[in-house]
Amino acid sequence: MPSWGHLPEDERWGLVHYIKSLAAKPWTVPPAVVPPGEGQSGQGVIHVPPAPPFTAEARKLALERYADACASCHGPTGKGDGGEDQKDDSGYPTRPRDLTVGVFKGSPDPAHLYRRIVAGIPGTPMPMSDWAWGAEAWHLVNLIRSWSSDSQRERAEMREFRLVARRVERVPEHPDAGAWRVTPPVNLHLMPLWWRSDRPEELTVRALHDGRQIALLLTWSDGTHDHTAMRPQDFRDAVAVQFALTPDPPFFAMGSRARHVNIWMWKSERQADLEPAFQDLEKVYPNLGIDSYPNSTVSAVEQPTRQALTLGSDPVFVTGWGAGNIVSDPLRKSPTEDLVAQGFGTLRARPRADQAVDGRGVYATGTYRVMLRRDLAGPGVQAVTLTPGTTVPVGFAVWNGSAGDRDGKKSVTIWQDLVLEP
Ligand code: HEC
Known part of the structure; x- marks a missing residue:
């Protein structure tokens, strides 16, 4: 569920009323009764x-209560690893998430x-409390909040940031160019579209342009360098990076049909x-057997690489x-790749002649630094054209291969503002 905090307040209230109107019967709230x-x-x-x-005493009390009433589901340290088998109201297995990641x-x-601990969460195993009202519920709130930091909780919130592409004499050619060191970074918040606790939380973006080209430097942490797709697993x-072609952007997940x-x-x-x-x-496959193809002029046995297998061939026989x-x-x-999309499942490459995005990525000490560069004016009608002085x-989206990310299984930001200095 992305944040819609950037919508005007009256629109957000409008959405609240609309969603409530979807309920089959009007929602009535009984008079308040504190459990006797x-x-x-x-x-x-x-x-x-x-x-x-x-x-300190309140903390001790909270820890005792927690061990008693919560740990069987939430785990002894709040990591969501309690021993109790849990199912939601539809009978599907479920778990509370890790309360220490914020x-x-x-x-x-x-x-x-406080309200969630007192009322529980209907439809899930999270029970309504029949005792933890008042001070004790507050101690539990404080205990749970003490397991994560303000900065963790802040990163979990999807927000719209302003990325300023400063104008320079010439855009850099490499992710390690010195110019990047003096370019102010903006840390964007990511969320996985398939929830998991181990996820990339931030993507750091720097942007520069020189009136002719734009360059973006994207930096993020990833513990593993997954750079092969040779085996099916x-x-x-x-x-x-996804660009809207109009100032009022379409649906942020891959655009829309029109x-x-x-x-x-x-x-x-x-x-x-x-x-x-x-x-x-x-x-990857030491005992690989290789066919020889009559159309190939290079011996694949000596050099079984993608280049050798294709370059020596007539493109007619290498169908893709x-x-x-x-x-x-x-x-x-x-x-x-320079791509275009008009909603889910429509992603496709732009024509080969219009592929104009240059890139270079480096992986070292658990960090990716990827630079993307293109002329401000895009080739072809579906390319974004960037104009100095506009927003x-x-x-953005990040894939972590070792976590099984591919296609729509990824971590994303919501729409951000990229401002090109005049
Ligand atoms: C029977 C299992 C069970 C017990 C007991 C239980 N919880 Fe939960 N709790 C859950 C589950 C499952 C969820 C996740 C519900 C969901 O969002 O799908 C949850 C969610 C929560 C959340 C909300 C987290 C969020 O994402 O907003 C809090 C806070 C919480 N529990 C605190 C407590 C506390 C404090 C206690 C003890 C007083 C407790 N729980 C007891 C199963 C349990």
Whole structure:
């Protein structure tokens, strides 16, 4: 669920009323009743009393209560690894998420947590409390909040940032160019579209332009360098930036039918293919058997690489290449693809002649640094054209291959503002 915090307040209230109108019957709230004693339930709107101080003694009390009433599901340290088998109301297995990573389905705001602990979460195993009202519920709120930091909780919130592409004499040619060191970074918040606790949390973006070209430097942490897609079980790391072609952007997930988006994507295995020691099938499959093809002029036995298998052939017999598919092109020079999308499932490459995005990615000490560069004026009608002095909506996506990310399984930002200095 992305954040819609950037919409005007009256639009957000409009959405609240619309969503409530979807309920089959009108929602009525019974008069507020505080549970009269332990073992009895309350009802109605929960009154949140003022928070008592979270003293060492309060913490001790909270830890005892937690061990007693919460740990069987939430785990002894709140990591969501309790022993109790849990199912939601439809009978599907479910688990509470890791409370130490600072991500809450509702808000991490103390009063909101208070209400959730007191009322439970209908439809899920999270029970309504029949005792933890008042001071004790507050101690539990404070205990749970003490397991994550403000900065963790802040990163979990999807926000719109302003990325300023400063104007320089000449844009850099490499991710390690000195110019990047003096370019101010902006840390964008990412969220995985398939939830998991181990996820890339931030993407750092720097942008420069020189009136002719724009360059973006994208930096993020990833513990593994997944740069091959040779085996069916391998998925590679990647990053992409999506541009809206109008100031009022379309649906942020791949655009919409009438309003397409232009996407520049960098893939780690395409980068590896371009390095001098390109990927060797024989290393992955030492006992590989290779057919010889009558149309091939190069002996694949000596050099069983993608280049050897295709370059010595007539493109007519290498059908993807022959059909103009940029993925099969053995002569490609860039590890990036220039793509276009008009909603889910419509992603496609722009014509080979219009592939104008240059890229270079480096992986070292657990960090990717990927630079994307293109002329401000885009070739062809579906390419974004960037004009100094204007603002363009941009979105970003990161794939972590070792976590099984591919296609729509990725971590994304919401729309951001890219401002090009005049
Ligand atoms: C029977 C299992 C169970 C018990 C007992 C339980 N919880 Fe939960 N709790 C869950 C589940 C499952 C969820 C996740 C519900 C969802 O969002 O799908 C959850 C969610 C929560 C959340 C909300 C997190 C968010 O994302 O906003 C908080 C806070 C919480 N529990 C605190 C507690 C506390 C404190 C106790 C003890 C007083 C407790 N829980 C007892 C199963 C349990």
